[in-house]
Amino acid sequence: MIQQTCEVLSYKKLSEEYHLISIVSPEIAEAAKPGQFLGLRPPAGRSFILRRPFSIYRVNRRGDWATTIEVVFDIRGAGTAELASLRPHDTIDVIGPAGKPFAIPKKQHSCLLVGGGVGAVPLFFLGDELRASGKQVDVLWGAATASRLVSPIDAKRLGSMTAFATDDGSEGHHGLVTELLPDMIKRCGTEVIYACGPHAMLAAVTRIGLQHGIPVQVAMEELMGCGVGICMTCVQPIWNKDGTSVTYQRTCVDGPVFNGARVAWDAFVPNSPRVSVPEGN
Amino acid sequence: MIQQTCEVLSYKKLSEEYHLISIVSPEIAEAAKPGQFLGLRPPAGRSFILRRPFSIYRVNRRGDWATTIEVVFDIRGAGTAELASLRPHDTIDVIGPAGKPFAIPKKQHSCLLVGGGVGAVPLFFLGDELRASGKQVDVLWGAATASRLVSPIDAKRLGSMTAFATDDGSEGHHGLVTELLPDMIKRCGTEVIYACGPHAMLAAVTRIGLQHGIPVQVAMEELMGCGVGICMTCVQPIWNKDGTSVTYQRTCVDGPVFNGARVAWDAFVPNSPRVSVPEGN
Amino acid sequence: MSEQKVDLSVDLGGFKLKNPVVTASGCFASGREAAEFMDLKELGAVVVKSMTIDPWPGKPTPRMAETPSGMLNAIGLQNKGVDHFLAVDLPWLVSTKVPVIASIAGNTVQEFMLVAEKLRRAPAVVAVEVNISCPNLEDRNNMFAHDAKATASVISAVTRMVDKPVFAKLSPNVTSIPSIAEAALDAGARGISLINTVMGMAIDIDTHQPKLAGVVGGLSGPAIKPIAVRAVFDVHRAFPHVPIIGMGGIMDAKDAIEFILAGATAVAVGTANFINPAVGGEISRGIESFLRTRGFRSVAAIRGQVKIEG
Amino acid sequence: MSEQKVDLSVDLGGFKLKNPVVTASGCFASGREAAEFMDLKELGAVVVKSMTIDPWPGKPTPRMAETPSGMLNAIGLQNKGVDHFLAVDLPWLVSTKVPVIASIAGNTVQEFMLVAEKLRRAPAVVAVEVNISCPNLEDRNNMFAHDAKATASVISAVTRMVDKPVFAKLSPNVTSIPSIAEAALDAGARGISLINTVMGMAIDIDTHQPKLAGVVGGLSGPAIKPIAVRAVFDVHRAFPHVPIIGMGGIMDAKDAIEFILAGATAVAVGTANFINPAVGGEISRGIESFLRTRGFRSVAAIRGQVKIEG
């Protein structure tokens, strides 16, 4: 992993909701793999001090004078508001590429990308790579409303088949992605699913995938203190290999991509009854 | 006093050290008097939250579409660094005009302005007003080095007689303003002195003024929590009228201009022996 | 959407305020300066700077140091004494029609009693807040608030002198805030105000001098908000029926709501006044619109409503 | 100007570190992840995440909430147990040649003893830090660190099990930190580490839920720096000859200098690692250049040198 102060190459408003920032870092761009993320540090003097994690949207390897990484985000709080104010030539302190990437399948050919809201972001980079390695890519994006679909035009370009679902019916299917999923799987002959989005969506996509006997790789989110594996804030409950016990694993280094079948979706790790844990730390 | 979100009209680098910002506020500009100050609030989301006090450098009453107030400052810490990054059309939350102004003399005619470093700032506004009311204005500026003299060209324009002193001799007298002061008083026939600058300079100017039987008005600085009189952080030890006791008075509302003769220059207010004061508050 | 009226009034154990926002003692003087920026009637009450039986001179400067998202102060309770308050500040406050909570301080139980006695018949004073974060001259300068017994003796002495409701203002610098609260309540306190400032210190690395002339000072502002919310939560859980005036780092209506969810009946705004002397009214209006937007009919409806499982 | 060498080494009461900057327990794991960003040998020592006799699962999420200039955490001491440390982490640490301070935790005196015993002959472990900010199962879950007796019993048990120097890591959530320090020192602690996190809480005003699944958590980061500096100052004044590892909100070399002036022998960097995992080395180099610029020959020269009048 690399820690660097990088220059912002460009800022673009992608839609009413989404902002795109392109960051110059040949080193990070070179090393980056789909599903990985960056830790972006707030500028000095702010009352919010922790890095914010953002998936890598795309990597730009064209041209040889600058190789850039792109992030796409919506404004949630002070950190993302500050990010959206970055302009060309501003600098930002970046750590990346962080986390375990999606695994590119060796045997399977037909890949379905399922993205919920801003969760679609890392699936563009993945889709590009899958296509580059000759796989079939299909796309299923869901969101609350049309303006919250990430880059729908690019999504259509990416997918052999592309479908949208919105909660309010403003674009595509009026409802949830999971309502379209079984049919998509059939029509596309899906052999592997990659999903990123809200927790409940990932749980449902995993369930449906497994019911169809298809492996599901999920990219998960959790509040992160450090993004590099040293604080233990970002854990997910994960079954061990033989399914006998659950332990907390770090989203930032053991994930963010997990095997959906191994995530203990609705379980919390029970405290061993004799252990009383401190209030802090 | 007025609290307002104001637009920045212009930013100018005055010298290597000093920055000038012109703020649009007809209301504050109209009410402002020389010696008063503004409380400028840091932008949201910063780790430093308190307003910073700045003397009013000049008020611009020309034109009728906008009336502006100017502040001049050097960069000391995060607050002034942030101020120096303000550009036209940025906004800033301002409280002002705050504090007791300099008193314009009724009887005396010959006024000497003594400024130390950035302490010269409020004396420009004062000088303009004194000249406008027909007084004689002489100017004596001191600083560590030439680049720390505030607007020396304007100072020469302001003073019937103008002298500079620098610690390193890079401009004017090589030494302290107080070394020039007795001679200036004699040559100018000074009847009243206005001084602003470091504490030790104000003490010395007061001593020399009083030795010559001349009243001295000093504009003082102290760390300010609020700038509006409600926190009690900004106090100066001030003799009561009959010189029998000293109490702490607030620089922000009882000052910043004090009668030099009333300041207990080298005294701290003794704690009444039976009173043990809390560690905070 | 609904134009339903939201009931902002709160009952602080025998007296009502028309809205839950008051000022924190020592952060609003007696209200006269801030009245240039707001109508004091927008506040539930003005809690005035702590007053002592004699004037206190206060500490030398520097009295303040800014710290990350906060400030340290060591003012030394500079005040002109209770007689000045009764003669000068209170008549003015009475004229504004805002309810007044009188904060009192002292270095001995006797001093607290003497101040309290003078407030006995003071008009407009709806309650007395006892600032026990003062060194106890009779116990090696340990703060009253740091000891359950000393707390009890001050509070019971004060409640004997005034029949107005008494609030004990607690320090967070103790191992168990609820046990100090218990001592205060057993001694007759009607309610609890908390938190006072957190003890802290800062050093100038160039001069090697403490940034405060008082060496150690009190930390306030947003930095301490999590400490304060937890203190309110703990005391509310221990004494669910006791009215609490919660404070510590409240800057806006959202912060105030957090304290009310934790169990505060009213909230006090301190350091925020320094940055925006009109903030109290803004917070009160902000609470109202927060409640209205979410369909709550009263501030009482959300008091202590933080959801704790199990 | 002078190319005089500055002596950064510090003596922590029987063992030396070549520079005063260590990592704070729980904020650097065992160093392996951060080694991607820095050479661990730039640190005086690595203080590893507190370990327990059995693996602890940790608490549910959310475990973290950002607060003004700080963060709250409720991790629940998730760790894989002392055996895993000895088998996996320690051999790796030995290979990096950085000195190791082993932080230990438990819910009973017995548990602390068992962990300590296992560390008895652990290579590279130059000291044991005892994290007594743990609930004491034998005393209604009161934290050991909140009671002088419980502190003493843990520390004396641990010192009986290992002949390595023992540091007691104290909690700031007590009325008198020096009196807990005294109990720890009397029980055989060689030095004092402080401060652990400050107890705090945050509530989501939209969901009414605590922002931490653990409800209450520990506040760290710049917000608590003034609280920590004052704690170090108080303990150093009470026990001037006792080595102190000072921590709480240290973000850069200037902050570290402030702790050393207050009386810390060494400083530990916690939350700052999350933002910049290479910060420990930067702080160590920053201290050196600060001292060199001002003509000090050693870090020991400024320890405790805050100027207090009278």
Ligand SMILES: Cc1cc2nc3c(=O)[nH]c(=O)nc-3n(C[C@H](O)[C@H](O)[C@H](O)COP(=O)(O)OP(=O)(O)OC[C@H]3O[C@@H](n4cnc5c(N)ncnc54)[C@H](O)[C@@H]3O)c2cc1C
């Ligand atoms: C692996 C990963 C990849 C992500 N990729 C993207 C992306 O590509 N585009 C995008 O818009 N967002 C992404 N997020 C979410 C993004 O990190 C948050 O929106 C952002 O941190 C919010 O910061 P804020 O200051 O604006 O919000 P605030 O709510 O003010 O943040 C407060 C704190 O909570 C944390 N936080 C808030 N929301 C989240 C969240 N959903 N996940 C993790 N931490 C959060 C912040 O980092 C900060 O520490 C990703 C999160 C993770 C964990």
Ligand SMILES: Cc1cc2nc3c(=O)[nH]c(=O)nc-3n(C[C@H](O)[C@H](O)[C@H](O)COP(=O)(O)OP(=O)(O)OC[C@H]3O[C@@H](n4cnc5c(N)ncnc54)[C@H](O)[C@@H]3O)c2cc1C
């Ligand atoms: C009445 C008055 C008038 C002033 N007029 C001017 C002026 O015209 N031009 C100018 O350059 N400066 C002036 N100052 C000083 C100016 O307020 C400080 O330089 C400024 O607050 C520093 O803020 P900072 O964040 O850059 O520095 P920091 O050192 O980071 O500030 C930390 C804290 O200390 C306070 N502080 C630091 N230095 C001073 C100081 N000298 N006086 C008061 N508070 C201070 C800050 O307000 C802040 O709360 C004046 C001060 C006062 C009291």
Ligand SMILES: Cc1cc2nc3c(=O)[nH]c(=O)nc-3n(C[C@H](O)[C@H](O)[C@H](O)COP(=O)(O)O)c2cc1C
């Ligand atoms: C400058 C200052 C002066 C204070 N004076 C008093 C006081 O006189 N009496 C008192 O009980 N509390 C006093 N306090 C404490 C506040 O009332 C309040 O408890 C504390 O500051 C926390 O709230 P805040 O973070 O909103 O400021 C003072 C606080 C500050 C910052």
Ligand SMILES: Cc1cc2nc3c(=O)[nH]c(=O)nc-3n(C[C@H](O)[C@H](O)[C@H](O)COP(=O)(O)O)c2cc1C
């Ligand atoms: C996420 C996190 C985990 C921590 N885990 C431990 C721990 O396991 N043992 C311990 O003694 N202290 C632990 N601490 C406390 C730190 O070691 C340190 O005392 C505290 O965070 C103050 O320092 P800081 O402000 O530099 O972080 C932890 C702190 C944080 C933020």
Ligand code: FES
């Ligand atoms: S965010 Fe710190 S371990 Fe994952």
Ligand code: FES
């Ligand atoms: S700065 Fe608050 S009283 Fe003067």
